[in-house]
Amino acid sequence: MSRDKKVEKKLKEELQGKKKRNNALLASPYIIWMAIFIIVPLFMIAYYGLTDKENGSFTLANIKLILDPVNLKALWLSIRLSVISTLICLLLAYPIAMILRSLNMKRSSFIVFIFILPMWMNFLLRTIAWQNILERNGILNTILSFLHLPTLNIINTSAAIILGMVYNYLPFMILPIYNVLIKIDNNVINAARDLGANGLQTLLKITLPLSLPGVISGITMVFVPSLTTFVISNILGGNKVVLIGNVIEQQFKVVNNRNAGAGLSLVLMVFVLASMALLSKYDKEAEGKSIW
Amino acid sequence: MSDRKLIDLVDITKQYGDSVVLDDLNLYIRENEFLTLLGPSGCGKTTTLRIIGGFETPDKGKVIFDGKDITRLAPNERQLNTVFQKYALFTHMTITENIAFGLKIKKKSKQYIKDKIDYALKLVNLDGFGNRMPDSLSGGQQQRIAIARAIVNEPKVLLLDEPLGALDLKMRQDMQYELIRLKNELGITFVYVTHDQEEALTMSDTIVVMNQGYIQQVGTPEMIYNEPKNAFVADFIGESNIISATMVEDKLVNILGANFVCVDTGFGRNQPVDVVIRPEDIDLVKPEDGIIKGRVTSLIFKGVHYEMEVMANGREWLVHSTDLSPVGSEVGIRVDPFDIQIMNRPESEDEEVVTIDEP
Incomplete structure (x- = not known):
């Protein structure tokens, strides 16, 4: 290598090093944010979850709390209710997203806006509103008895909680599916029709597989908050329906045992991560793959 | 087929x-x-x-x-x-x-x-x-x-x-x-x-x-x-000079004051028409040999040919030729009779787009 080339190479390397340093500098606010609000809390949960309340020594007792029949029952109910809510959200959201796709831009963005609008109101407020509607002497039953129809008693049941989950999380299912669907070239759908596929075949073989990334991120965005919620079950379930979220909340706020709460949180986290790992297997080209 | x-x-x-x-x-x-x-x-x-x-x-x-x-x-x-x-x-x-x-x-x-x-x-x-x-x-x-x-x-x-x-x-x-x-x-x-x-x-x-x-x-x-049927086709397919002209009689058309021999018949005397001449169909000759005289105003080398603009009888004529005529030189313009394409001039806006059945 001639001297000139060596100098050139050195200059290039220096320049690249400078660039890298600049990039690191630009990313630093995010890295600091991550450290303070994500990494540190995670370590704190892990620390509390794996130590004894009295003497701070290492123990698995907090984790083993999940084997308590009451907690196990709560976890199982949480999983069941969040799977059901996720499925209902999916079945509602997919047709809605398909309809939105078929509308012209101006109208579909208006309808998307309508779906997002309730999210501008406080989450608690919305859920309390449902409590008022579903109560024994609430709005729904007042109307039903006025019409001389049998009244419904779904407040403080699993049904009320599912309703609350679906109502609160439906937009999180619609938006990712809609976002993927509008990116599918109309001509791809036309090509399937052109090659002899009828409407149903086109949906099953082309539209659905192509929209899978949106479906997967929709499922994640509904399933995870449903699995961990305690607010919805508090308000719409009274004390009658206890989810794993409520158990953890009580450990922190009523029993005042943060070690037990953190231990159970760790168990729940394993379930969340497992479900996401399972989903990502079906979603090799998913938009949310950065999570893994 | x-x-x-x-x-x-x-x-x-x-x-x-x-x-x-x-x-x-x-x-x-x-x-x-x-x-x-x-x-x-x-x-x-x-x-x-x-x-x-x-x-x-x-x-x-x-x-x-x-x-x-x-x-x-x-x-x-x-x-x-x-x-x-x-x-x-x-x-x-x-x-x-x-x-x-x-x-x-x-x-x-x-x-x-x-x-x-x-x-x-x-x-x-x-x-x-x-x-x-x-x-x-x-x-x-x-x-x-x-x-x-x-x-x-x-x-x-x-x-x-x-x-x-x-x-x-x-x-x-x-x-x-x-x-x-x-x-x-x-x-x-x-x-x-x-x-x-x-x-x-x-x-x-x-x-x-x-x-x-x-x-x-x-x-x-x-x-x-x-043989483009109208100015739109002539303009859209390739480059062309589309010029308003008058049919003097059968096989003779007056373009910008000069009479050109053409091959078209049946247009009627003194009928206003549009004339299409492809730039490669225009021959640049000595001034005295041309039907009209002009002066080259621009010259661009296009690879296969030169593209020139010639100012003659109050109009820029687009010319493609493999022979170069420098800017400023005086030239004569000649067009072979069968290279002049005569089209009916539309009399109104509506007529400009017409349905034509397949020949």
Whole structure:
């Protein structure tokens, strides 16, 4: 290598090093944010979850709390209710997203806006509103008895909680599916029709597989908050329906045992991560793959 | 190409809201014909193709295919296939799965599908690409897969919607020859949509020039180029000098004050007309030998020829020539009689776009 080339190479390397340093500098606010609000809390949960309340020594007792029949029952109910809510959200959201796709831009963005609008109101407020509607002497039953129809008693049941989950999380299912669907070239759908596929075949073989990334991120965005919620079950379930979220909340706020709460949180986290790992297997080209 | 009509479009009208995209269009396409719908964007060429393919329904009129009315038939029930703009391959499937799609829907046997895929991949020169994903192919390769995917279904007609639009120049030229070869090998009808006049002239048996929802002219590439029916066609196909003139008598036309001998008859005495002269048909000669005199005002080297502008009788004349005349030099202009194309001048705006039936 001639001297000139060596100098050139050195200059290039220096320049690249400078660039890298600049990039690191630009990313630093995010890295600091991550450290303070994500990494540190995670370590704190892990620390509390794996130590004894009295003497701070290492123990698995907090984790083993999940084997308590009451907690196990709560976890199982949480999983069941969040799977059901996720499925209902999916079945509602997919047709809605398909309809939105078929509308012209101006109208579909208006309808998307309508779906997002309730999210501008406080989450608690919305859920309390449902409590008022579903109560024994609430709005729904007042109307039903006025019409001389049998009244419904779904407040403080699993049904009320599912309703609350679906109502609160439906937009999180619609938006990712809609976002993927509008990116599918109309001509791809036309090509399937052109090659002899009828409407149903086109949906099953082309539209659905192509929209899978949106479906997967929709499922994640509904399933995870449903699995961990305690607010919805508090308000719409009274004390009658206890989810794993409520158990953890009580450990922190009523029993005042943060070690037990953190231990159970760790168990729940394993379930969340497992479900996401399972989903990502079906979603090799998913938009949310950065999570893994 | 046989003389049998395969597709007949009868009185097709299509409107989107207030804008009329196609107005009372009549056109037939013959068996084994390479027919090109040519025009600027918004002229209705793609809409015409989509109506044939079944992706649009005309507001009025009928689509007759092989003697049967297919106007209301869904795309999957028509015996034709489409090659779409930007390929429209199924990105979640391999090349093999893409090509097999139509055959699997029709429940063909595994062996039949395999044979067909092998044949189609060979036909488009992409042998051995079967297990790749569409995204790993270049634009030209993807386009050839789109063609393979369509032709394995043995359509009677292949519809092509600006298939080369997304390719670079060199690739586009290669694909033009490829398409001609494919058409000859398959012996089926091609209906091709493009805004590229060179593509149309190179490949077509018949060119249909469209503008603003009307057919301007139908004819062979030579007819369209040499005898444009109106100023729009002359302007759209190649470069040309379009000049207002007066027909003095049969075979004599007065252009900007000078009489030129031409070959057209039957226009009537002192009839105002439009004259089209292609830039390569103008001969620059010594000033005293020319019919009119002018001065060269600009000169550009274009590779194959020089492009010059000559100011003569109050007008810039566009001239293409392999011989150079320097800027500022005085030249004479001559045009051979058969190189002067006379057209009726439209008397009103409405007349400018007219429906013309196929010759």
